[in-house]
Structure formats: C-alpha cells, structure tokens
Amino acid sequence: MKIILGLFGLLFLAGCEDLVTKFESEEKGFLYKTHHSINPPTSADTLKVMTWNIRFGARRLDWFGDSCGDRVILSDDEVLLGLAGIADKIEELQPDILFIEEIDVDSKRTGYIDQMQWLLDNTYFNYGAYTSMWQAQYVPSDGIGRINTGNAILSRWNITDVKRIQLALRGDQDALTKYFYLRRNMLIAKIAVPNLNNFFGACIHAEAFSTDDTKKKHVEQCLEELTKITNNGGLFILGGDFNLLPPGSDSTDFCDEDGCSDEHFHGKNDDPFHKEGSNYTPEITWLQPMYDNFFCAVPLTEFQSDQLHHFTHTTNHSDGFWNRTLDYLFSNVNFIAGSDSTHQEAIPLSDHCPVTAKWKVPK
Amino acid sequence: MEGAEVKNIKLITLLLLIWSAGLGESATADESFWVRESAFLLQRGRIEKGIFQPLIYGFSENLEFSTHALAFFVMPNLSIKLSHQNVGNWRFASTHGLIYPTPLLRLISREGTGGIISPEFSIPHLIGISNGVLVSRQFQSELITLKAAIDVGLKMGKLDERTTIDLPLVYPRLNSFYTSCGMKFGLDVRHQFSSKFDILADADWFVFPGSDDGFAWEHKILVAYHSRRNRFSLGYKLVYGEYPFGKAWHLIAPIFDYQRAWGK
Numbered sequence: 001m002k003i004i005l006g007l008f009g010l011l012f013l014a015g016c017e018d019l020v021t022k023f024e025s026e027e028k029g030f031l032y033k034t035h036h037s038i039n040p041p042t043s044a045d046t047l048k049v050m051t052w053n054i055r056f057g058a059r060r061l062d063w064f065g066d067s068c069g070d071r072v073i074l075s076d077d078e079v080l081l082g083l084a085g086i087a088d089k090i091e092e093l094q095p096d097i098l099f100i101e102e103i104d105v106d107s108k109r110t111g112y113i114d115q116m117q118w119l120l121d122n123t124y125f126n127y128g129a130y131t132s133m134w135q136a137q138y139v140p141s142d143g144i145g146r147i148n149t150g151n152a153i154l155s156r157w158n159i160t161d162v163k164r165i166q167l168a169l170r171g172d173q174d175a176l177t178k179y180f181y182l183r184r185n186m187l188i189a190k191i192a193v194p195n196l197n198n199f200f201g202a203c204i205h206a207e208a209f210s211t212d213d214t215k216k217k218h219v220e221q222c223l224e225e226l227t228k229i230t231n232n233g234g235l236f237i238l239g240g241d242f243n244l245l246p247p248g249s250d251s252t253d254f255c256d257e258d259g260c261s262d263e264h265f266h267g268k269n270d271d272p273f274h275k276e277g278s279n280y281t282p283e284i285t286w287l288q289p290m291y292d293n294f295f296c297a298v299p300l301t302e303f304q305s306d307q308l309h310h311f312t313h314t315t316n317h318s319d320g321f322w323n324r325t326l327d328y329l330f331s332n333v334n335f336i337a338g339s340d341s342t343h344q345e346a347i348p349l350s351d352h353c354p355v356t357a358k359w360k361v362p363k
Numbered sequence: 364m365e366g367a368e369v370k371n372i373k374l375i376t377l378l379l380l381i382w383s384a385g386l387g388e389s390a391t392a393d394e395s396f397w398v399r400e401s402a403f404l405l406q407r408g409r410i411e412k413g414i415f416q417p418l419i420y421g422f423s424e425n426l427e428f429s430t431h432a433l434a435f436f437v438m439p440n441l442s443i444k445l446s447h448q449n450v451g452n453w454r455f456a457s458t459h460g461l462i463y464p465t466p467l468l469r470l471i472s473r474e475g476t477g478g479i480i481s482p483e484f485s486i487p488h489l490i491g492i493s494n495g496v497l498v499s500r501q502f503q504s505e506l507i508t509l510k511a512a513i514d515v516g517l518k519m520g521k522l523d524e525r526t527t528i529d530l531p532l533v534y535p536r537l538n539s540f541y542t543s544c545g546m547k548f549g550l551d552v553r554h555q556f557s558s559k560f561d562i563l564a565d566a567d568w569f570v571f572p573g574s575d576d577g578f579a580w581e582h583k584i585l586v587a588y589h590s591r592r593n594r595f596s597l598g599y600k601l602v603y604g605e606y607p608f609g610k611a612w613h614l615i616a617p618i619f620d621y622q623r624a625w626g627k
Contacts, residue, residue, distance in 0.1 A: 070474075070483050072482075073481050073483070073525040075525070106608060108529060108608070112608040138479075138529075138530060141478050142474055142478040142482070143472065143479065143482065143483075143484075144478075144481075145528075
C-alpha cells in the first residue's frame, strides 16, 4: 500500500492543485446565488432559523464512515432522492436562514452534484455561503476519491463577507491519516437581514471522532469568534453540530448503541475501550461556556427537563430513533421563548434532525 | 492555473533554448536502440527496461515484444510491434497489445488505506485489446512519428460506472472499459542534438466516442542523456482531460526515468 500511495504522491508532485487542500487559519469562503431569484421580504420582525446536518443527502443509507454499513458511492438517484426530501422539508418549515452541515459540492460519493446549487435552485433561498471542511483531489481510502464537503448557510437575503475559520486539527492521529482527514471549520458570514446593519450568521461542525480534547478547542475557538462579533456590536445566530451533549445529559456513553456487530467495548481486553466518537462522558461539560455566554434556542433547563423530546441524532440507521442531542442554535440575543422545535419526524432524511427557532429582530 | 501556466512557459522556453542550441549540430539517431514509440524496432537480441518504461525485447528484425514487467503480476500485459513495408522514407509498424487489469483493480478495491475503488462494487474480468499503427520518418537530426490506435475494452460482467478512477493519466487509459472502445492519436518529435543528448516532445489525444467525458490530451517534453546501455530522462507532462467531475488541467513535474539495456 505504501508503494501505491508513493506512486500516488508522485502523480501530484507539482500539480496545479494540492492533493489535499490544507487551508489558512482564516480565509474567504464561497458565495453562491440561485439561478432563479425570488424577491425576499423587505422587512422582517421575526426570523425563523434552522440548523440541519443533512448528511450529504444520504438519508439513512448505511454509509461506511458514520454507520456500520459498507456503502461509499451513492447513485445519482439516491442523492437526488435525498436532496428532494430535504427541499420538501425546507419548503414545509420555511426557515429564513438555514445552517447546514455535511453538504457536498464536488464529491465522487454523491455523483459530483453541487448540492449547494441544487438546494438554491430547488428552494426559495436566494443566497448561499459555503466553506469546506474536507477538500481533496483524491482520498486513497475506501474508494472515497475526490471530495469537497463542508458547512453552509442558505438565506433569503444577501450574504457577504464569508469567512472560514480553521478549527484545531485532531491531535490523536498519525501524520498520514491526519493529512487526508477532515479539516473542521467555522463559517461566519454577514447577512443583509432588513433593518439590521451588523448581523452575522455562523455555522460550525465540530469534530466527531476525536478521543483527545479537540472538540473542547473547537468550542473555545467558536466562543472566541462569537465574542469578537458581540464586542464589536454585532448580532449573530449560530447553527451547528457540535458533536457534544448538553451538560446534564442522562446518557453519555453510546458505545453499545453505536457499535457494529463485530465490535465489543468496555471489556477488560477491549482495545479501544470506547468506540471513537461514542463516549461523551469526559466531554460533558465542554459545551457549558456556550450556555454561560450566549442564549440557546433550547435553554439548558428545558433540555434537562425533557431530554428525549430534544434528541437530534442517532447512528442506528435501521430502526432506531434519536438518542442524543448534538445540534444547536445559539445567539447573543434571546430566541422567542417556546419557539424552538426539534423536528424528529424527519428521521428518514438524515442521521440528524433539523432544529428550528424564532428570533425577534431587534429594533 | 496561473502559477502552473507560468511554470510551464518557463520550462518550455528553457527546453526550446536547449533544443535550439543543438540545431547547429547534426547528429543522427541510431535507429536500433531507445526507439520505443516509433516505427523503428529494437535490434535483434537487445533488451531495454526502465523504471517506468516497459521491458522491451527485440525478437527479430521484424518483431519486438514488450511488457510492463513490474506490474505483470497484478496486471498481466503483453504487446508486440511488427515492422511492415517501408514507403519511401517512411517506416511503418503496427502494435498489438493485450492487458488484463482485473487483478490490480480488485487489489485496489478495498477498505481502508489504499482503497482507490470502493469495495462495494465487484470488478468483472476485463480484457483490453489495443491495435495501432506507427509511421516514422528519420530526418538528419529529427525523428518524427505519427501514431494512431484503437482500444477495445471487453467485460465479462457488469462494471459499475462508479468504479472509475478519476485521476489524470489513469482515467483515459481505463475509459475503454466503460465506453467499450476508444481511439488514441499521437505525434512525437525527437531531436538528437548530440550523440548523447536528445529531446522528445509529444502530444497524444484520447477520444471516446459517445462518452460525456470522452476527451483527454497529454503532452510531455523529456530531455535525455543516453549511451548504448543507459538512458536518463527528465521532463514534465501536461494533461488536460474530461472527467466525471468536469474538465481539469494537471501538470506533472518532474517526470523521470532510468532505462538500462542488455544484449546488443
């Protein structure tokens, strides 16, 4: 395999584009526009916002990387079916701003369909912002091939000043794996909401499988960026998949639920002892600073009083229901009390469900 | 692409300067060795082998065998080159090849690192058949070769189009298994500017009728130092292709090879 990888490297020795895009600590993101504009509202008293990890349109398919399956490359029909379901849900829920995680724009696994453009052209959204978390000409592993996937914001109103903030890389990987692995990011963009001069949308997809403190660093970086916006007099709404549980969650270890049939954990001779990405126990307080500094659409006390009602994720793709909360909306202005909804009925459409809330536009 | 274009222009300029520096000299290419990809055949009994170039054996005055020996165990392959009647100063030869890439493709269809093709797909038995013609003319210091070939890809079963390897150099060479057949045209110009140095410039066109991604163009320049037994070459390759993800340029540099000869 080293010979194959070596020959691979030679092929890209001095090519026009790096084999794997590495990104600067801060750089511009990409802007998108629909091919058929719909006039946005010229005023807005209330914003309805939504966050959704759409799992690149794969629905509940057993994709190898995040479930116990062996699927890697979807057919075009499978991708379009997934996107159509997502578009229908957007149409039903009518968010004004949508924060998306795991959207593909140029990936072999989803037939190279630009899902950003597809969603803009098949919904009422006019504008989009995209930042990549994984961009490679070829990932020589499991047949993944070419990939470009990341975070996005879709909006009725114009988006400008798209910024990509590079988040800390995992510290628990060997150099070769790290080179070809994801580079998580935070997207920040200015959105021209009527009557708001300084409003920002932010989207984060924190690390999912680290076994060290990478996720904690992601929260710290996120906090730092949002604090900057606040200190400069800006308003923001952040939507994201933090891959962390709310503090006070009853269940924090999902190794047994997430384990595949040939895996065993928690035994004396088991190595690893926990499944990567399934044991949140040592991480349970890491999201507290976000709750301490900002407003969450689902306040912590509300979550703790009825956790099942707010679960947004499951790795069980056959007959499982949501069993943990990983998806959040935060802002430096309070959301309208009781306006939050966790749309658990969307279970066929992704391994995460959308979360919505309403936000009163400050005068 | 700007950076690569500038790099490419500088490299081409340098190589053209080297080439033109030798134009005042006249050196005749020896027709009996280092003649791969021309209508000339190796001398009978001579063997040439490169790190990347195939193993070539001059069997007789009219027949030459070649195989990519290192890859043979995972991708059995064999070609022959036959010389034909000359027409005036033009030499004619034909090439005929067989390749069986299935073991290699199955080897790289795997989970984990080294998985170039997704293991969810099965790779049937595949046989590639190539037939081509080469027409060469030797001028005083230049050897010009025109090439044309038809590649046919035979499949003993279903080959899912999602098994394509969407990489430069690889994609057009396997495309005949997805489109059933493809054509290749080429032009080589080799200038011998001393008895030890030559420079090769070539261009190849790959065409797959009826395919959405049915075109590729490759160009390389190689500067070589050689003796009767050894040949060192260094250069670059520029590739333009249509792939399932769209059109793309790739500059592969440096490319190099070392070839050794035995026998005559």
